[in-house]
Amino acid sequence: TGVLVVTALVLTAFTSSSASEGAALAYQSANKAYVELCRDSSARKSRTNWLQVINEFSVVFRNHPKSRYAPSARYRTAGLYEQLYGYSGRKGDLEDAASVYLDLVKRYPQSTLADDALYKTAGIYTRLGREDKAVALYRKIVSQYPGGDMVASARKELKSVQVQEQPIKGSSSHATVKKVRQWSNKDYNRVVIDLEKEIPFSTMTLGPDKNAGRPDRLVIDLDNARTLPGAQYKTSVNEGILSDIRLSQFNRDKVRVVLDLTGKPYYETFILQDPPRLVIDVSSNRKSIKDVASYQSNIKKVRSGTPTIMPTDMPSIASQFSLKVSxxxxxxxxxxxxxxxxxxxxxxxxxxxxxxxxxxxxxxxxxxxxxxxxxxxxxxxxxxxxxxxxxxxxxxxxxxxxxxxxxxxxxxxxxxxxxxxxxxxxxxxxxxxxxxxxxxxxxxxxxxxxxxxxxxxxxxxxxxxxxxxxxxxxxxxxxxxxxxxxxxxxxxxxxxxxxxxxxxxxxxxxxxxxxxxxxxxxxxxxxxxxxxxxxxxxxxxxxxxxxxxxxxx
Ligand SMILES: [Zn+2]
CATH class of the missing domain: 3.40.630.40 (Zn-dependent exopeptidases)
Structure with a gap:
């Protein structure tokens, strides 16, 4: 967060108290609408409801552009567009989010939210495959908000971009598969593939192949992906249904992750953001997979084709994933x-x-x-x-x-x-x-x-x-x-x-x-x-x- 708050103080001082009260009330009302939307999972499936809340925050900004609530209102508007994208899958929603964030930076360069808005925009550009623009914004954070709280994160992003520029040169559309992690509990195994950015993927199951000595398998193919040099090929798990995880560069553009299993699997896959990752829940028991995935399948009904993307910043993670521990x-x-x-x-x-x-x-x-x-x-x-x-x-x-x-x-x-x-x-x-x-x-x-x-x-x-x-x-x-x-x-x-x-x-x-x-x-x-x-x-x-x-x- 930026440190140049002097101007903001002066602005507030000149705002009449009744006007600032009006801004506060309008902001509270918008926020209330937002909280209600967050609580109501069926309301979240309707685009109209999102746009209504977005409109409420826009009104705060338009009617009280000089109040201290204005930058926050802009920030929330942008964040809502970003979340909405998780449901709509419309690229336009992400682009709207980016332009509102940038508008905040332009109008309120000294707001404590300006560097946060730049950082969020850079993340969106990365998701949209415009890494060059993202890099420019990270650089801007470092040069113009050196005392802000986003500096360390921006530097880190810049560093990782520089490291990756060499091996991926000439194929900037490829995403690096950063890491494969796994956990198990008594009901299911969860495998998480950490990705540099969101990419298309497909899955298939293969039955046992006695001649080749292969067991039941779940295969996940990641398109436009690269493994890191020296990535570990095989990880033994031997818990639940999961024996091994194998990771390899299948061909020039495809990374293949194979889960070796002890039986026929039930499974569910979904993409999570911040950081981008593909989650695979696999079990020998159909019911435990259904429990875990119930929230996710609700979202699926409003979209088709592409993998599900979860909105960030949503409340109630526990209810979304039916965690056994909460x-x-x-x-x-x-x-x-x-x-x-x-x-x-x-x-x-x-x-x-x-x-x-x-x-x-x-x-x-x-x-x-x-x-x-x-x-x-x-x-x-x-x-x-x-x-x-x-x-x-x-x-x-x-x-x-x-x-x-x-x-x-x-x-x-x-x-x-x-x-x-x-x-x-x-x-x-x-x-x-x-x-x-x-x-x-x-x-x-x-x-x-x-x-x-x-x-x-x-x-x-x-x-x-x-x-x-x-x-x-x-x-x-x-x-x-x-x-x-x-x-x-x-x-x-x-x-x-x-x-x-x-x-x-x-x-x-x-x-x-x-x-x-x-x-x-x-x-x-x-x-x-x-x-x-x-x-x-x-x-x-x-x-x-x-x-x-x-x-x-
Ligand atoms: Zn105390």
Whole structure:
């Protein structure tokens, strides 16, 4: 995100307050329509419904072009076109998305969304096969938004383009097959082929060939594709129905992936985006494949011919894929005799965390997750009881909700923690406060964590924290939050110690800052936080391998 916010501030200052209220209301109404569309899978199948929401955001922009909601409205409009493409398959929708993103950059070059819009446009150009244009936009991000949060990603894209330019020279329409991954659980095997970009593919099954010593096979042919030099030919799996995966350059333009199987397969294939990948679910059991693919086949009804493309940024990944693992424990910090941090006027952290925890539970349940709260009322729980609860529930994710405090009442911002050793004094300070009801000292905890390091979920927790933090921050910024992005940090939190699943602790603002406090007490802003956390959870699940890794129960 860009850093040049000075002009935006000036613009806001000159906008009359009633006009900005009008913009806020219009934006909220558009957003409400958007959320409703997201919730209603049958409504999403109608193009008219998408265009209506797109129109609402366009109206916000047209009627309030100078309000601080205008860039966000443009950004949402573009994003909606991009999602709509997932249903319509119309190239025109992608092109519209790109032109609205670019319009945002042109009109609001100093908006914090400008570099994000450039990055999204570059992604669209790549999908449309116009790599040269994409490269130009990545370069623009690096040169014009060097302080923004898209710089690292843009550099990475540029680097990968430069690496690939040589082997693929003269055949820029070819996509590289980057990696083949697989997971299994008791019902099915999932094979994921990571692609440089979306390409056509076809599948066929072959029966056993005794003479050639071949078993049942599922063959996936990827057109206009290349394997990486030195790619592994055969991977042995020997789980479920899947014995081996073989990968080869079949001819100049075609990559062939063969799944060697122990029997006749039932299977389902679909393309996912960001990053582009082909997913193959295969099983000896027809029913488990039907369960997994039910959401996907719903989409198929509105399209034909080309493989299904999932829209990005959709809520409710769990319900879309019927994941066998989707149990989340939410821990509203403090409670009972432990009030947590105190704000002006005797406001207690424990009350805010409970309110947000309950809203989050409601939201995640609506999205199809199985959700448990460590407490639903104002009761005291020891820190050990909280993680023990999560372990007993066999939760897949654990999230502890807190509000920060500081002696300096001007300090504002949001930070997200995962459990780890730290030498950072301010992180230790936060941990010490949150650990206050434990008898263990910080140095005890550092020692215990040292012992646990090898077996813990620190890596996954760090990714989980990254995802939630990113979305909470952007939710907050979308409603004009001006507190600091204090980032993802690590510290020895007792409440996260011993949790057997990826676990994080969010500090959603400062109770000691009057602006943060008044926001955190409002239900609308609490829902903004909830929205960010929920999106972060979905994004984490979408991008993680953890959820599938043979977790059967
Ligand atoms: Zn706390």
């Amino acid at each position: 149990r989340i424990v939410i821990d509203p910090g403090h409670g009972g005799k432990d009030p947590g941090a105190l704000g002006p006027g005797g406001i207690k952290e424990k009350d805010i965390t409970l309110a947000i925890g309950k809203l989050l539970a409601k939201r995640l349940k609506q999205e199809g997750f199985e959700v448990y709260l460590t407490r639903q009322t104002d009761v005291f729980l020891t820190l050990e009881e909280r993680t023990t609860f999560a372990n007993r529930k066999k939760a897949d994710l654990f999230i502890s909700i807190h509000v920060n405090s500081n002696v300096d009442t001007s300090v504002r911002g949001i930070e997200t923690y995962f459990l780890n050793l730290t030498t950072d004094a301010s992180a230790i300070e936060v941990a010490a406060r949150e650990n206050a009801t434990s008898s263990k000292s910080i140095s005890d905890l550092q020692l215990i964590i040292n012992d646990l390091m090898l077996n813990s979920k620190i890596n996954e927790s760090s990714k989980f924290a990254d995802s939630v933090h990113k979305y909470v921050m952007s939710s907050a910024k979308n409603v004009g939050y001006r507190g600091r992005d204090l980032g993802v940090r690590q510290a020895p939190f007792y409440v996260l110690l011993g949790a057997q699943m990826p676990s994080i602790l969010v500090e959603l603002g400062f109770i000691t800052n009057s602006t943060d406090l008044s926001l955190l007490r409002k239900e609308t802003y609490q829902k903004t936080m909830v929205d960010g956390i929920a999106k972060g959870i979905n994004n984490y699940i979408m991008n993680t391998t953890y959820a599938y890794r043979g977790r059967t129960r």
